[in-house]
Amino acid sequence: GAVVSQHPSRVICKSGTSVKIECRSLDFQATTMFWYRQFPKQSLMLMATSNEGSKATYEQGVEKDKFLINHASLTLSTLTVTSAHPEDSSFYICSPATSADTQYFGPGTRLTVL
Amino acid sequence: QKEVEQDPGPLSVPEGAIVSLNCTYSNSAFQYFMWYRQYSRKGPELLMYTYSSGNKEDGRFTAQVDKSSKYISLFIRDSQPSDSATYLCAIHNTDKLIFGTGTRLQVFP
Numbered sequence: 001g002a003v004v005s006q007h008p009s010r011v012i013c014k015s016g017t018s019v020k021i022e023c024r025s026l027d028f029q030a031t032t033m034f035w036y037r038q039f040p041k042q043s044l045m046l047m048a049t050s051n052e053g054s055k056a057t058y059e060q061g062v063e064k065d066k067f068l069i070n071h072a073s074l075t076l077s078t079l080t081v082t083s084a085h086p087e088d089s090s091f092y093i094c095s096p097a098t099s100a101d102t103q104y105f106g107p108g109t110r111l112t113v114l
Numbered sequence: 115q116k117e118v119e120q121d122p123g124p125l126s127v128p129e130g131a132i133v134s135l136n137c138t139y140s141n142s143a144f145q146y147f148m149w150y151r152q153y154s155r156k157g158p159e160l161l162m163y164t165y166s167s168g169n170k171e172d173g174r175f176t177a178q179v180d181k182s183s184k185y186i187s188l189f190i191r192d193s194q195p196s197d198s199a200t201y202l203c204a205i206h207n208t209d210k211l212i213f214g215t216g217t218r219l220q221v222f223p
Contacts, residue, residue: 004157006157032209034210034211041122041218042215043120043202043213043214043215043216044158044202044211044213045213046210046211049209049210091155093157093158095211103211105150105157105158105159106157107156107157108155108156108157110155
């Protein structure tokens with residue numbers, strides 16, 4: 001199966017700082033990258049969709065200036081949470097998709113903002 | 115009305131039991147249905163994928179879609195403690211996946 005890595009797996013930061021999460025597709029090329037957020041005991045909520053080399057499309061209610069997405073290559077995408085606050089504490093999961101619209105999921109990054 | 119509804123559980127069953135997990139959806143135009151398994155603090159992994167109505171079997175797992183009642187099910191036969199996880203149904207809507215809330219399953223020895 002396809003291998004997706006996320007780094008870091010866990011991060012704790014102070015309120016007001018920025019955090020960058022990396023997502024890599026190790027053995028395939030991802031033309032599309034989905035970023036999800038999952039709060040405890042809740043489902044995955046799509047935050048944004050990005051295509052390689054294009055600007056991301058954000059879901060309603062997700063601030064594009066707060067959650068910066070870069071999808072500069074077919075194997076790497078980053079999500080930067082800027083000026084993080086405690087309410088941003090969540091489990092962030094990337095999901096690269098191939099041109100055949102097959103989605104894979106990363107192992108997730110647990111963000112805790114103090 | 116939510117596009118996908120799923121009972122969050124938790125569901126606790128003894129080892130060897132048959133487990134039935136269910137979701138309902140609102141839009142009759144949906145055609146692609148998935149079941150994902152998510153272990154604690156991990157990303158989801160695809161279990162089953164079905165198109166339109168009918169059944170699909172893979173080992174101990176059977177996915178069932180009833181489009182007339184907009185109801186999808188996942189059955190697990192001979193459940194094992196290693197099946198303990200959260201199971202999420204998902205529907206592919208144009209270019210997005212819409213997830214249910216997930217049902218937490220606990221299989222005890």
